[in-house]
Amino acid sequence: MSDHHAEHPAWSEAEAPAAPAPSAGSHVTPADAADAARLVAFGLQPKLQPARDAEYADLLRRYREDPAFGRLADAVATGLGLVVLEVSPRAGMAVTAGEDSVFAVRMGDYARRTAADSGDRFLHGLAHLAIAALAFPRPEDLADDGYVGRITVNGVDAFVRQACRRLEERAEELGENTDPASDAPGLEAAWRVYARRSSTGATKDARRLAGSTTGIVGKAAAFLTDSGFLQRTGDDSGGTYRTTPRYQLQVRDMAGTAAMAELLELGVVPVSDGTASLLPPPDGDDLELAPDAGLPFHA
Amino acid sequence: MSVTLPAPAKTLPSPAPGPAADEGLARRLRALACTAPLHDLDVRKANLAGEYGTYAMAEIALAAIDLVTLHMDFDTGADHEQIVARLLPRIAAQAPERPAAEHERVARWVLENLVNVGSVDRGFRAIYGTFGPDGAYVRRDYDFKLIEEVPGYGGGVYLRTTDEAVNVLVGALDTDVTSAQIAAEVKLEVLVSRGRLADAQLAAEQARYRTVQYAETLRRTLEATRRNVRAVDWLRSVPDMIEEALDHVADRYRHENAILTNIRKARDEAEEPENKRRAAELVDIVKDCIRRHTQLQSRLLDAGPLFRAEQDRQAFAAPAPRSGIDLYGQLVAPVLPLPVADARRVTDAFFAAGTGLRTPVSVRVADLVELLLTPPVEREHLGAEMPEPDLIATPDDSRFSEEQLAAATELLDLPHDAPRRLSGLLAEARRSDPDLPYLVALLAVHAASPAVGTAYRQGEERLLFAVDDGTELDDPEFGGADLIVGTALLDAAAMTADRTEAQ
Numbered sequence: 001m002s003d004h005h006a007e008h009p010a011w012s013e014a015e016a017p018a019a020p021a022p023s024a025g026s027h028v029t030p031a032d033a034a035d036a037a038r039l040v041a042f043g044l045q046p047k048l049q050p051a052r053d054a055e056y057a058d059l060l061r062r063y064r065e066d067p068a069f070g071r072l073a074d075a076v077a078t079g080l081g082l083v084v085l086e087v088s089p090r091a092g093m094a095v096t097a098g099e100d101s102v103f104a105v106r107m108g109d110y111a112r113r114t115a116a117d118s119g120d121r122f123l124h125g126l127a128h129l130a131i132a133a134l135a136f137p138r139p140e141d142l143a144d145d146g147y148v149g150r151i152t153v154n155g156v157d158a159f160v161r162q163a164c165r166r167l168e169e170r171a172e173e174l175g176e177n178t179d180p181a182s183d184a185p186g187l188e189a190a191w192r193v194y195a196r197r198s199s200t201g202a203t204k205d206a207r208r209l210a211g212s213t214t215g216i217v218g219k220a221a222a223f224l225t226d227s228g229f230l231q232r233t234g235d236d237s238g239g240t241y242r243t244t245p246r247y248q249l250q251v252r253d254m255a256g257t258a259a260m261a262e263l264l265e266l267g268v269v270p271v272s273d274g275t276a277s278l279l280p281p282p283d284g285d286d287l288e289l290a291p292d293a294g295l296p297f298h299a
Numbered sequence: 300m301s302v303t304l305p306a307p308a309k310t311l312p313s314p315a316p317g318p319a320a321d322e323g324l325a326r327r328l329r330a331l332a333c334t335a336p337l338h339d340l341d342v343r344k345a346n347l348a349g350e351y352g353t354y355a356m357a358e359i360a361l362a363a364i365d366l367v368t369l370h371m372d373f374d375t376g377a378d379h380e381q382i383v384a385r386l387l388p389r390i391a392a393q394a395p396e397r398p399a400a401e402h403e404r405v406a407r408w409v410l411e412n413l414v415n416v417g418s419v420d421r422g423f424r425a426i427y428g429t430f431g432p433d434g435a436y437v438r439r440d441y442d443f444k445l446i447e448e449v450p451g452y453g454g455g456v457y458l459r460t461t462d463e464a465v466n467v468l469v470g471a472l473d474t475d476v477t478s479a480q481i482a483a484e485v486k487l488e489v490l491v492s493r494g495r496l497a498d499a500q501l502a503a504e505q506a507r508y509r510t511v512q513y514a515e516t517l518r519r520t521l522e523a524t525r526r527n528v529r530a531v532d533w534l535r536s537v538p539d540m541i542e543e544a545l546d547h548v549a550d551r552y553r554h555e556n557a558i559l560t561n562i563r564k565a566r567d568e569a570e571e572p573e574n575k576r577r578a579a580e581l582v583d584i585v586k587d588c589i590r591r592h593t594q595l596q597s598r599l600l601d602a603g604p605l606f607r608a609e610q611d612r613q614a615f616a617a618p619a620p621r622s623g624i625d626l627y628g629q630l631v632a633p634v635l636p637l638p639v640a641d642a643r644r645v646t647d648a649f650f651a652a653g654t655g656l657r658t659p660v661s662v663r664v665a666d667l668v669e670l671l672l673t674p675p676v677e678r679e680h681l682g683a684e685m686p687e688p689d690l691i692a693t694p695d696d697s698r699f700s701e702e703q704l705a706a707a708t709e710l711l712d713l714p715h716d717a718p719r720r721l722s723g724l725l726a727e728a729r730r731s732d733p734d735l736p737y738l739v740a741l742l743a744v745h746a747a748s749p750a751v752g753t754a755y756r757q758g759e760e761r762l763l764f765a766v767d768d769g770t771e772l773d774d775p776e777f778g779g780a781d782l783i784v785g786t787a788l789l790d791a792a793a794m795t796a797d798r799t800e801a802q
Contacts, residue, residue, distance in 0.1 A: 044658055082656070096655050103656035107647065110654070122639050125646025128653050129634070133626035142624060154450050160631075167635055177325060179439035182426055186640035188440075193639050196442040198421035199449060201414075202379065202456045211419045214450060227655035238450060246655075255653030256624040262648040266641050268633050 028072055035059060036073040040080065043093030044103070046228025046246060050092045063087050085253050090145075091245040096254055110223065118186065119193045123213065126194065127220040129259065130160045131230075132251045135243045142252050145245070151230075153218045153238030157199055160213070164191040214238055325429050329441050332425030333463045336445060337361065340412055351405065353394045359409045362389055367446055368460045376449050376457030383407060413446045414458070421448065541599050548596045552589060559585050699738050706731060707738045711746075711763055711784065718785025721765070725774055740777055743784050754789060762787050 039059040042048060050056045063070045064087065073093070077084050081101030085094040097103035111124050134156050135149030136142040168191070171178045180188035194213065201209035208215045221241055224230040229247035234240040340356035366385050370377035386406040391399070415421050422444040431437050445464040451457040559582065566578030624630070630649070634642045699707075710728055713719060721743050728735040746765040754762045765782040772781040 044656065046655060096652075097657075099651070101656075102659050104651065105654040105657050107650060110650075118643060119639060122643040122646055125643065125650040126634070129626070129630060129646055129649045132649075132653065133631045136626055139625045142626065163631065163635055177429065177439065179427075179441050182438040182440050187638045189635075190637050190639045190642035191635040192442075194635075196420050196422055196444075198444070198447055200456055201416070201421055201448045212421075212448075223654065227657075229655060250653060250655055251626070252624070255649045256626065256630070258652035259630055259645050259649035260624065262645045263630065263633060266637070266644065268637070 028068070032069060032072060033076070035062070036069060036076045039063060039073050039093050040076045040082065040095065043077070043082075043084075043095040047226075048092065048228075050089055056092065057089070060087060060089060060093065063093070083254070085246075085249040088245075091249060094246050094249050096250055111219070120211075122190060122193060123197065123216050124220065126160065126190070127156070127213075127217045128224075128255075130156050131217065131220055131224065132247075132255065134159055135230075136248065136251065142248065142256070145248070147248070149243040149248075150233075150240065151221070151243075152236065152240045153214055153221055155237055156217045156221075157214045157238075160194055161199065164195040167191045168195060208238075325427065325439075328427040329425070329443070332423070332427070332441055333443060333445070335425065336413065336415070336423055340409060343412075347408070349401070353397075354390065354405050355393060356405075356409060359386060359390060359393075359405065360413055362386060363406075363410055363413060364445065364460055364464050367458050368465060371459055376451065376459035379410070379456070379458060382410060382458060386410075410446070410458075414448060415444075541603070544599050545596065548592045548599070551592050555585050555589050555592070559589070699734070703732065703735055703738055706735060707742060710735075710739060711742055713763075713784065713786045715761065715786045715788050718783050720770075721780075721782040721784055722772055722774055724784060725777065736774075736776060743782055746784060747782060749787075751789075760789055762789055 039056075039062075042050075042053070042056045042059065048056065050060055063073055070087070073087075074084055077093075077095050081098045081103065082095040083098050085091070085096055087093050097105070107121060107124065111120065131151055134151045136147070137149075141147045141149060167189070168178070171189075178189055178192060180192065197211070197213050198209075200212045200214045203209050208218050210216075210219070218238060221230060221232075221239060224247065225232055225241065229244055229250060230241040231244060232239060233242055337357040337360045340360055344351045344354065344356050363382060363386055366382050367377045370381065383403065383406045386409070387399075387402050390402040390405050394402070415423055420442065422442055425441045425443070426438055427441060428436055428438045443463045444461045446458050446460055448456045449459050562578050562581045562585065566575055566582065630645070634645050637645075707728065710724060721740070724739055724743070725736045728739045742763070743765050746763040747767070749762050749764045751762065763784065764787055765784045767780040767782055770781040772779050
């Protein structure tokens, strides 16, 4: 939880809370439960900003000032299958869906084709990962609560393509034949799946081609905007977006660790000493992880 | 469309050849596969509704690849419509008796098939076989594109030819760009000096393809370096790279200017009209090369300031107290080389935990019934009705009338060998109309700085001019110099010829 008193000095001298402050050890009233549930309900509307809604702001303050109420709200959230990431004026009641919760987003609902096509499924997942990687290019950016990331749809596509191209060049240098065996499509290198998908395409109605990589990244960005994780700021370069505090929390506390855990299970151990891997490789050293790391370029 | 090539027939029961021999074979098979979509066009034209046998589809396809390559710009690509428009003359020549609409249909069909619009990847796949290191025979997929669609400014979609297509087009281009270009230019110079223009044109065109390819390589490099402020060695390798490229541009520029001078001479001295025409085309090609080099150079000069700005933005921020996950280095970079089946597990995990939540939508049956029974809303095709514009007649507030202008023009329509003084003209004008001198004076002053260039461009044959020889104007209404007003004859035809020559 971040310290918010400095940003909102008015809160410390605001009027007394509307609900009666429960004395220590007192039992919970139905009204308290209703308030706690309402706070969670606010949290379920991720695009709602606490600064825009007085009742939301009041409940948030009560959560922070009244530990019993806080525990109650946490319990309500947990009971609904939600995970509380942070409760603060900047992020609001930042809750996210726990595993197997009714609120969880399923890949099959997100994009139809993914059920049949494993390549498509990968591309949609990678689009989300790449957006996060470009939104928070350095570990410091992910850790710094005040950081606001900016991405463009075309920029994300170009970034992943560049990384794929580097892998292709390296494979060529090593003389590897990366063309996959016809009967084992699952063994095709992941970067190839991205590289061979076209980045855009003309359609009859001038919309983005859904199956192209910019279409897939654009879909991800639009979806994250609906989740209250990104805010659209313009139409340049296929759409420009900036991140919200909630997205930072989600990536830092949930998605990043979950994906890392999965990667470790596969036996891949990415090592980090806490500094950005986006550094020049030592001379003559074939750096396994980040030979061509890229930072986003903000024009 | 999927291009399937049969595996090479094995006639000998000998063991698998070494991986090295197989490597060469695989490369050739892939090169062969790139031409398959072109042959396929001619095979499949029979399936089109209508009589399309007269069109040579492979020829049109090659021409299309040519056009896209030549119209590819540094930033974007070639415009779809422009390519179609430029293909039409060739298609029309193949079947002049057919309607223009059919020609356009053929152009679009060929272009769409080169992009391969029907497939998800918008690319082609060929299957070929190789022997692995253990001697096992493996069938592999080779995916390639000929023309790809890329996003351009303002959300437009542009066409670019891929490396594979350029290789199909010019052949054996898969060599060191720089040395190949030098070779081509030396060849060009020799050819021009010996007067063998037909060969020279071919060489010049090849040089231009190489120039385009070189620009494309550099564009990619710059794009990469722009993103990688920290990943790039800004102390040594980047400045070296930029310097090298600038040297290269300077070198080519000098070289091509020398060629240009040579060809111009060849063109001027050429007797045969055929040679003259060819030399003129050559001049255009070399000029285009120079234009592309200049464009490249301006990009190179921009690179430095861009780096410094990004450096400022990223390097001088206070470090954060705690560290987060390095999303690129610890997730994206390790995931990409994995087999897709494994990589999917990681991206799935990220997706499941990174998309947040969705409140499930539940439907009330009562709402559903109402929703289903509601007739669909008629879509307004025409939009809101336009209000009838209320036009107000503007009063005619011209200072001079049409008749006055006609009178003044007639007065100033002087014979070219007899200029007149402004004082005399004013006096004559005053006799017919007291207001006319103002107009005459205005026109005379305007003629003091005649737009000679414009007159030439518009093919005018005469031009009014006015000169001040120092004489004071003696007039009751006007003061200043008593200009000499006259008419000059322009030799528009000769000028046009000169201009063409000067290019």
